[in-house]
Amino acid sequence: MSAKESTLPSVCDAYEMVVGLEVHVQLLTRTKAFCSCSSAYGAAPNANTCPVCLALPGALPVLNEEAVRLAVRAAHALSATVNETSIFARKNYFYPDLPKGYQISQFDKPLAEQGKLDIGKNADGTPITVRITRVHMEEDAGKSVHDRYSGATAIDLNRSGVPLIEIVSEPDMRSAREAGAYLRALKQVIEYTSVSDANMEEGSLRVDANVSARLRGETKLGTKTEVKNLNSFSGVERALEVEFARQCEVLASGGTITQHTMLWDANRGEVRPARSKEGSHDYRYFPEPDLPPLRLAPAWIDQSRMALPELPSAKQARFAADYKLTPAEIEVLTADAPTGSYYEAVVKAGADPKAAANWVIRDYKQAANASPDPRVEPISSGSLADLVKMVSNDVVSRSAAAKIFTIAVQTKEPPLDIAKREGLIQERNEDALTGWVDQVLAENPDVASRFRGGDKKLQGVLVGLVMKASKGRADPKAVNQLLSARAAAGE
Amino acid sequence: MSAVAHVRDAFARMAEVDAGPTGLNCILWTDEERALADAASVDAAATHGELAGVPFVAKDNIATTHLQTTCGSRILEGYVSPYEATVITRLRDAGAVLVGKSNCDEFAMGSSNEFSAWGPVLNPVDRTRVPGGSSGGSAATVAAGIVRIALGSETGGSVRQPASYCGIVGVKPTYGRVSRFGLVAFASSLDQVGVFGTTVHDAALGLEVIAGRDALDATSADCPVDRYSTAGTADLKGVVIGRPREYFPATLDPRVAARCEAALDLLRARGAEVRDVSLPHTDLAIPVYYIIAPAEASSNLARFDGVRYGLRVPANGLREMYESTRTRGFGPEVTRRILLGTYVLSAGYYDAYYKKAQEVRTLIAQDFRAVFDAGVHLLFTPTTPTPAFEFGAKSDPYEMYLNDIFTATANLAGVPAISVPIGDIDGLPIGGQLIARHFDEQTMFRGAFALEAARAGAR
Numbered sequence: 035m036s037a038k039e040s041t042l043p044s045v046c047d048a049y050e051m052v053v054g055l056e057v058h059v060q061l062l063t064r065t066k067a068f069c070s071c072s073s074a075y076g077a078a079p080n081a082n083t084c085p086v087c088l089a090l091p092g093a094l095p096v097l098n099e100e101a102v103r104l105a106v107r108a109a110h111a112l113s114a115t116v117n118e119t120s121i122f123a124r125k126n127y128f129y130p131d132l133p134k135g136y137q138i139s140q141f142d143k144p145l146a147e148q149g150k151l152d153i154g155k156n157a158d159g160t161p162i163t164v165r166i167t168r169v170h171m172e173e174d175a176g177k178s179v180h181d182r183y184s185g186a187t188a189i190d191l192n193r194s195g196v197p198l199i200e201i202v203s204e205p206d207m208r209s210a211r212e213a214g215a216y217l218r219a220l221k222q223v224i225e226y227t228s229v230s231d232a233n234m235e236e237g238s239l240r241v242d243a244n245v246s247a248r249l250r251g252e253t254k255l256g257t258k259t260e261v262k263n264l265n266s267f268s269g270v271e272r273a274l275e276v277e278f279a280r281q282c283e284v285l286a287s288g289g290t291i292t293q294h295t296m297l298w299d300a301n302r303g304e305v306r307p308a309r310s311k312e313g314s315h316d317y318r319y320f321p322e323p324d325l326p327p328l329r330l331a332p333a334w335i336d337q338s339r340m341a342l343p344e345l346p347s348a349k350q351a352r353f354a355a356d357y358k359l360t361p362a363e364i365e366v367l368t369a370d371a372p373t374g375s376y377y378e379a380v381v382k383a384g385a386d387p388k389a390a391a392n393w394v395i396r397d398y399k400q401a402a403n404a405s406p407d408p409r410v411e412p413i414s415s416g417s418l419a420d421l422v423k424m425v426s427n428d429v430v431s432r433s434a435a436a437k438i439f440t441i442a443v444q445t446k447e448p449p450l451d452i453a454k455r456e457g458l459i460q461e462r463n464e465d466a467l468t469g470w471v472d473q474v475l476a477e478n479p480d481v482a483s484r485f486r487g488g489d490k491k492l493q494g495v496l497v498g499l500v501m502k503a504s505k506g507r508a509d510p511k512a513v514n515q516l517l518s519a520r521a522a523a524g525e
Numbered sequence: 526m527s528a529v530a531h532v533r534d535a536f537a538r539m540a541e542v543d544a545g546p547t548g549l550n551c552i553l554w555t556d557e558e559r560a561l562a563d564a565a566s567v568d569a570a571a572t573h574g575e576l577a578g579v580p581f582v583a584k585d586n587i588a589t590t591h592l593q594t595t596c597g598s599r600i601l602e603g604y605v606s607p608y609e610a611t612v613i614t615r616l617r618d619a620g621a622v623l624v625g626k627s628n629c630d631e632f633a634m635g636s637s638n639e640f641s642a643w644g645p646v647l648n649p650v651d652r653t654r655v656p657g658g659s660s661g662g663s664a665a666t667v668a669a670g671i672v673r674i675a676l677g678s679e680t681g682g683s684v685r686q687p688a689s690y691c692g693i694v695g696v697k698p699t700y701g702r703v704s705r706f707g708l709v710a711f712a713s714s715l716d717q718v719g720v721f722g723t724t725v726h727d728a729a730l731g732l733e734v735i736a737g738r739d740a741l742d743a744t745s746a747d748c749p750v751d752r753y754s755t756a757g758t759a760d761l762k763g764v765v766i767g768r769p770r771e772y773f774p775a776t777l778d779p780r781v782a783a784r785c786e787a788a789l790d791l792l793r794a795r796g797a798e799v800r801d802v803s804l805p806h807t808d809l810a811i812p813v814y815y816i817i818a819p820a821e822a823s824s825n826l827a828r829f830d831g832v833r834y835g836l837r838v839p840a841n842g843l844r845e846m847y848e849s850t851r852t853r854g855f856g857p858e859v860t861r862r863i864l865l866g867t868y869v870l871s872a873g874y875y876d877a878y879y880k881k882a883q884e885v886r887t888l889i890a891q892d893f894r895a896v897f898d899a900g901v902h903l904l905f906t907p908t909t910p911t912p913a914f915e916f917g918a919k920s921d922p923y924e925m926y927l928n929d930i931f932t933a934t935a936n937l938a939g940v941p942a943i944s945v946p947i948g949d950i951d952g953l954p955i956g957g958q959l960i961a962r963h964f965d966e967q968t969m970f971r972g973a974f975a976l977e978a979a980r981a982g983a984r
Contacts, residue, residue, distance in 0.1 A: 085606075085607065085608045088833060089828045089833070090588075090606065090607070090608070090834070091586075091588065091594060091596070091601065091604070091606065091709040091828070091829075091834075092586075092587070092588040092594070092606065092610060092705075092706065092707040092708055092709045092710070093608075093706070093707075094705060094706050094741060094742050094743065094744075095743065096740065096741060096742075096743050097743060124824050126823075126824050126827060126870070128827065128830060128847055130830075130832045130843065133828060133832070133833060134827065134828050135824065135826075135827020135828050135830060136824050136827060189832065189833075316871055316872045318823075318824070318867065318870035318871060318872075318875075319870075319875075320820060320821075320824070320870055320875070320879060323712075323713035323714035323744075323821055324710075324713050324743060324744065325743050325744075326743060326744060
């Protein structure tokens with residue numbers, strides 16, 4: 035975790051921060067929640083729209099089953115209880131990018147309730163757990179574009195009707211750092227289960243934070259404010275500290291906190307109150323009459339839980355046990371599901387687990403980060419396994435292997451072919467080695483005579499010179515053996 | 526007769542009765558050229574559907590792609606839907622030809638057709654009287670002989686009540702029987718597309734074509750559709766008809782009661798057993814209806830905000846634009862119901878109104894289930910407490926709402942119901958209502974065919 039140390043003013047020392055988070059996650063469906071329009075990001079404005087998501091008169095919603103499948107999977111991944119019956123509800127409010135004048139959401143009976151998420155470990159090794167209140171399904175609104183036409187607002191409804199889940203936590207976090215840890219753990223679980231891209235920049239993961247302050251030792255919750263307009267995890271952490279500090283100052287000077295929506299201004303590093311009516315909507319929720327209650331068979335719910343892929347915590351435990359890796363290595367290898375699967379594929383193809391971990395963590399990650407499409411593996415797991423084995427078997431040197439890796443990423447050739455073509459296979463042929471050794475001794479008569487005179491420290495220098503003369507091809511072990519033999523014989 | 530000839534006749538009749546300041550004002554939008562072209566392609570087609578060449582009109586709250594869909598409201602003036610309602614597609618696929626969009630109370634809210642932004646519809650039987658509402662335009666179009674089949678929509682009786690007032694047949698199917706895709710929503714949990722016909726057979730034909738599951742409407746039921754047009758039988762032996770006492774109160778107009786008793790006698794004569802039954806929560810239907818329907822309407826009508834389509838009244842700022850657009854775009858009854866619905870859903874009032882109303886709605890549905898479970902196949906009631914009234918007669922909204930007293934129950938319970946003419950009172954028609962259990966339209970039509978035939982035989 036890379037959270038910066040907190041920079042809270044001393045007025046906060048007497049207070050404890052209490053945080054609950056509401057996270058919206060866009061489900062990775064091909065189509066929207068209630069119509070068959072594409073839910074892809076980045077299309078021309080209003081290209082992905084139809085009578086349903088434009089809310090034309092007479093159009094009706096039909097639930098996307100894939101959205102239900104993904105939402106239930108997310109609920110399972112958060113250990114939540116999936117309700118056999120959940121009810122869609124209308125959340126009514128007027129806004130130009132909300133075409134129906136209501137959002138289809140869930141209210142009284144959400145999809146799932148009572149989950150939890152481990153976000154790290156206490157000093158004594160016990161897990162820090164955040165309780166999840168509920169997971170419910172809803173649709174996204176469109177987007178208001180204020181800067182495209184002067185004096186007018188444009189509406190892009192491509193996002194209108196895109197399926198979301200909202201994951202609401204209990205107020206279980208006690209610092210900005212814990213809030214950050216929760217978000218990272220949540221993003222990891224969501225990615226592992228392929229429920230969402232969970233990409234905050236593209237808006238496929240959005241966070242609203244509820245924060246309050248209370249005197250340390252107090253058990254009752256203080257009055258909270260909701261902080262919105264958060265657009266990165268570090269922004270969440272900074273916004274929470276700024277808002278918490280503001281609340282502490284109000285409380286310390288004898289004031290009271292009013293329940294209010296605050297907007298985070300990332301550029302100024304400030305929170306400011308939203309216009310008052312944004313915080314005081316009466317959404318007039320009522321059951322959505324256009325959609326029957328969502329009924330899920332218990333057997334189907336169970337099946338969905340069984341089909342869940344391995345979650346981060348389980349994978350971390352297994353990597354420690356099976357591959358004897360360090361916690362730091364495990365953290366990198368399990369940060370996302372594809373890296374972990376890739377690593378395991380390399381090991382399964384016969385590479386030494388420890389050596390494979392090194393390659394994946396350094397060379398592979400670097401190449402992946404440099405590649406234009408991070409979803410494409412820069413080198414196949416089979417090729418990397420071959421390369422790792424070539425090093426283990428002294429077929430090539432580690433430095434030659436690094437060169438082969440770079441070429442393989444470019445050309446996708448098998449590592450052995452590259453090694454042969456580039457002349458990087460370590461030479462162990464005695465004649466060839468003897469030739470290079472003789473050459474080096476002849477070219478460096480001074481060193482040679484001191485070596486012959488018994489100065490064993492010079493053997494390393496000579497190996498280096500032989501490696502250089504062979505352009506890296508000589509097998510250093512064999513060269514060492516040869517030189518040791520010469521020294522012993524006094525040649 | 527060719528489809529083109531049928532369509533020409535429809536337009537000729539329309540010109541005769543509908544146009545001008547003294548016309549019925551039942552049709553709002555037409556495109557004769559387009560209708561004739563549609564008819565020509567029906568005539569040219571290799572195969573002929575069940576309704577080949579039959580002209581029809583659709584209520585102005587059903588989405589059509591070449592005629593406006595304004596819902597009788599200024600807020601949608603000039604709006605043409607880019608997509609077509611499922612019911613329109615199904616009728617057209619069966620060879621029927623859309624000849625016009627019919628006038629209605631604004632957003633289907635009203636019982637007299639006096640609340641259309643485009644002026645009231647006159648009752649073809651007596652032009653000093655209302656045709657009923659909200660589907661008054663469709664009812665008048667059929668009653669005036671322009672078309673044999675028309676689509677309306679029901680939320681609390683908006684097909685059956687005008688059918689009763691205009692002397693024709695009007696059917697509201699089971700909730701979920703017909704797709705609502707393309708029906709502009711008023712109260713989604715109550716709305717169903719309904720059918721008017723000059724005869725029971727016409728109404729049955731229309732309904733069997735539009736009925737059935739539609740993947741575009743999550744509330745449409747996957748339930749087999751019978752051939753309603755063949756539901757008629759020689760007699761009604763073995764059919765038990767319940768006469769719910771709550772629909773025959775002491776205060777009921779004795780002439781209406783007499784027409785109903787005569788109709789029950791005809792049904793008995795055909796072999797039906799008539800049994801007195803009770804639906805004890807009937808008197809709660811109107812209060813419950815006028816909480817649930819406005820609540821849903823307040824949400825359904827939020828989309829008419831001046832942002833994407835329809836009327837926009839320019840103003841300084843967003844909030845002002847919403848206010849001036851909706852104030853100018855919506856008429857008084859729609860405004861009243863939006864306010865009422867917003868109120869009953871508000872924090873602090875939801876439990877006392879909306880939630881309570883839903884609980885009572887369940888009791889009303891249980892009333893029906895109980896009598897049907899006790900061996901009753903059909904219920905017979907008056908459709909309306911009175912025949913058509915004069916324009917302006919019901920200036921108090923609550924008086925107007927009481928018109929739905931015998932019809933709103935079927936919408937609240939979701940059961941199918943049909944209104945069939947059962948006689949005249951001082952030259953004004955009045956309808957009797959047959960109600961069946963969920964998805965048993967077939968028995969409902971069987972009773973309706975028998976009643977219609979018995980009345981014809983008795984005359």
